[in-house]
Amino acid sequence: MQxxxxxxxxxxxxxxxxxxALGYFGQCTSGTCPLTSTWWxxxxxxxxxxxxxxLTSRTA
Known part of the structure; x- marks a missing residue:
């Protein structure tokens, strides 16, 4: 049991x-892409x- x-x-x-990883290896260099502009x-x-x-997959 966890x-x-x-x-x-x-x-x-x-x-x-x-x-x-997506942000670091993403190809958006202009900074306008919200997910891939920076790694953080x-x-x-x-x-x-x-x-x-x-939170949505919790079982009682």
Missing amino acids: HPLVRLLLPIVIGAGLGA RGALYGGTMGLLIA
């Missing part, structure tokens, strides 16, 4: 990692999406 904090933080960390912005979006997925 700790509830791990069940919440793991999707956030995975989402932030994927978002950061992609990490914020990815972490937020991971949090939303974790």
